[in-house]
Amino acid sequence: MSLREHALSLFRSAVGTVRPAPMMKRALKLQGDRCPQLLVKGQAFPVKRDLYLVGFGKAVLGMAAAAEEILGDHLVRGVISVPLGIQESLQRAGMQEMLLKPHSKIQVIEGAKNNLPDAEALKGAVAIQQLAEGLTADDLLLVLISGGGSALLPAPIPPILLEEKEKLTKTLASRGAAIQELNIVRKTLSVLKGGGLAQLAYPAQVVSLILSDVIGDPLDIIASGPTAASSHSVQDCLQVLAKYDVLHNLPKSVETVLSSSPTKPTAPENYSHVSNIIIGSNTLALDEAKHQAESLGYAALVLSAGIRGEVGRVSTLYCQLIRLVCLGLAGRAEEPLGDEVRGNLLQLAAELEIPGLDLAKFLQALRGLGPERPVCILAGGETTVQLQGSGKGGRNQELALRVGLGLHRAQAMEGSSPRGRCEIIFFSGGTDGQDGPTEAAGAFCSPGLVAEALQEGLDVEAFLRNNDSYTFFSQFQGGHHLLVTGLTGTNVMDIQAILIRALERS
Numbered sequence: 127m128s129l130r131e132h133a134l135s136l137f138r139s140a141v142g143t144v145r146p147a148p149m150m151k152r153a154l155k156l157q158g159d160r161c162p163q164l165l166v167k168g169q170a171f172p173v174k175r176d177l178y179l180v181g182f183g184k185a186v187l188g189m190a191a192a193a194e195e196i197l198g199d200h201l202v203r204g205v206i207s208v209p210l211g212i213q214e215s216l217q218r219a220g221m222q223e224m225l226l227k228p229h230s231k232i233q234v235i236e237g238a239k240n241n242l243p244d245a246e247a248l249k250g251a252v253a254i255q256q257l258a259e260g261l262t263a264d265d266l267l268l269v270l271i272s273g274g275g276s277a278l279l280p281a282p283i284p285p286i287l288l289e290e291k292e293k294l295t296k297t298l299a300s301r302g303a304a305i306q307e308l309n310i311v312r313k314t315l316s317v318l319k320g321g322g323l324a325q326l327a328y329p330a331q332v333v334s335l336i337l338s339d340v341i342g343d344p345l346d347i348i349a350s351g352p353t354a355a356s357s358h359s360v361q362d363c364l365q366v367l368a369k370y371d372v373l374h375n376l377p378k379s380v381e382t383v384l385s386s387s388p389t390k391p392t393a394p395e396n397y398s399h400v401s402n403i404i405i406g407s408n409t410l411a412l413d414e415a416k417h418q419a420e421s422l423g424y425a426a427l428v429l430s431a432g433i434r435g436e437v438g439r440v441s442t443l444y445c446q447l448i449r450l451v452c453l454g455l456a457g458r459a460e461e462p463l464g465d466e467v468r469g470n471l472l473q474l475a476a477e478l479e480i481p482g483l484d485l486a487k488f489l490q491a492l493r494g495l496g497p498e499r500p501v502c503i504l505a506g507g508e509t510t511v512q513l514q515g516s517g518k519g520g521r522n523q524e525l526a527l528r529v530g531l532g533l534h535r536a537q538a539m540e541g542s543s544p545r546g547r548c549e550i551i552f553f554s555g556g557t558d559g560q561d562g563p564t565e566a567a568g569a570f571c572s573p574g575l576v577a578e579a580l581q582e583g584l585d586v587e588a589f590l591r592n593n594d595s596y597t598f599f600s601q602f603q604g605g606h607h608l609l610v611t612g613l614t615g616t617n618v619m620d621i622q623a624i625l626i627r628a629l630e631r632s
């Protein structure tokens with residue numbers, strides 16, 4: 127098998143493990159007929175009387191279909207809010223297993239066109255709110271949550287209008303607010319976010335199953351944490367509004383809500399009826415890819431599930447790592463050049479502030495690998511692209527193109543580089559199967575990309591200047607280097623892999 131086929135199989139197995147059906151079947155079981163109980167990752171929740179289900183997010187349709195199969199007749203009723211058009215597009219893609227059965231007890235409301243809250247999503251939120259409010263202490267509410275849930279569960283606190291809240295979040299996003307910051311604001315202005323749904327469902331038992339699309343899996347940020355105790359106060363919200371210069375331009379309704387918001391978030395003891403359980407994440411997907419790489423004969427290491435930062439800086443990090451692995455495979459990692467590359471890497475990692483990454487420890491593990499086996503380095507997270515051009519692309523394709531360019535430049539500088547003795551492939555892909563507004567999930571690259579593209583008259587730097595990575599990869603070698611999977615029905619951010627094997631030993 128070629129490195130590229132290996133890379134593809136790693137991506138497929140990573141995504142496969144966080145697909146709704148396998149993920150739900152691993153996490154959720156229903157046990158016992160006379161005294162049934164839900165088992166979630168080993169925790170037991172007695173079903174005293176009725177079992178209800180609500181959900182919101184891009185992966186929730188498939189999660190709900192799997193849940194209904196597991197819960198059978200114990201499920202009394204459910205409501206889910208999912209992206210507009212998702213049923214039709216899954217149907218068209220032949221992904222029947224992600225659709226509800228014809229006589230399902232779960233009502234589906236589609237909304238949030240273009241991932242923005244709208245009147246349809248508001249209907250979904252109202253139906254979910256009504257279901258939660260009617261529950262008693264004998265009921266159990268199963269809540270399914272995934273990324274995109276914030277837009278699919280809009281319930282602005284009166285007198286705020288939906289349009290006012292949408293305009294505010296749009297402005298914040300366009301000024302560069304991170305998802306953590308956006309969701310701190312959303313929580314403060316919403317009835318259901320920031321733990322609101324859990325409070326409304328009291329005294330019913332609430333069990334939330336969460337597919338994380340946020341670095342570090344913060345319960346109170348994913349989908350704005352409708353069932354999680356918020357760790358943020360109105361002060362934090364005001365800080366975000368001030369940082370992005372919108373504080374003095376707020377609608378009257380938002381000012382009214384902010385001035386009457388409690389200064390402290392609801393105390394954690396008020397959440398004793400709630401369990402929030404992460405059942406799928408980027409870490410889980412990377413672990414599965416690591417297993418797969420090992421079974422293909424690689425020495426595999428996971429760098430981090432929290433890769434973030436500007437795509438150009440992140441591409442430099444990957445280029446330096448590739449350089450170091452090649453030096454290692456050539457038995458030259460302990461030469462002064464190896465120390466120089468390690469120094470560059472430590473500086474880059476400090477600059478990018480990747481949460482939880484202990485790069486010194488990682489480099490130590492890399493040193494211990496030895497030259498016998500091919501090497502696979504896996505990572506995940508979400509980079510950012512400052513759009514300057516008007517081209518078509520996504521952060522994964524742009525990252526792959528930048529890594530290709532970086533490897534080319536290093537090769538040109540170093541002449542007979544240690545990479546000459548290595549076969550290298552890099553890829554970056556979005557686990558949802560869609561990288562930005564394109565039909566591809568991501569792309570592959572190798573050190574020869576720039577030179578080979580030139581032979582076809584394609585200038586990589588010009589495409590990058592116009593943020594036109596999709597157009598580049600579509601044209602280059604007939605689109606062979608695009609990673610195309612179609613919509614996967616799940617989303618745990620992006621995955622990158624570096625695969626390297628020695629061609630000859632020195």
Ligand SMILES: Nc1ncnc2c1ncn2[C@@H]1O[C@H](COP(=O)(O)OP(=O)(O)OP(=O)(O)O)[C@@H](O)[C@H]1O
Nearest residue numbers: 511517518519520521524558560561562563593594
């Ligand atoms: N021409 C382009 N080149 C590079 N990146 C782009 C381009 N156009 C959009 N993007 C990036 O694509 C991302 C938006 O894609 P999308 O709408 O799929 O959101 P997303 O963050 O991938 O959503 P989700 O969190 O659901 O996966 C942004 O990070 C944006 O910077």
Ligand SMILES: O=C(O)[C@H](O)CO
Nearest residue numbers: 273274275276348349
């Ligand atoms: O819905 C949201 O808020 C984002 O996808 C993060 O979870």
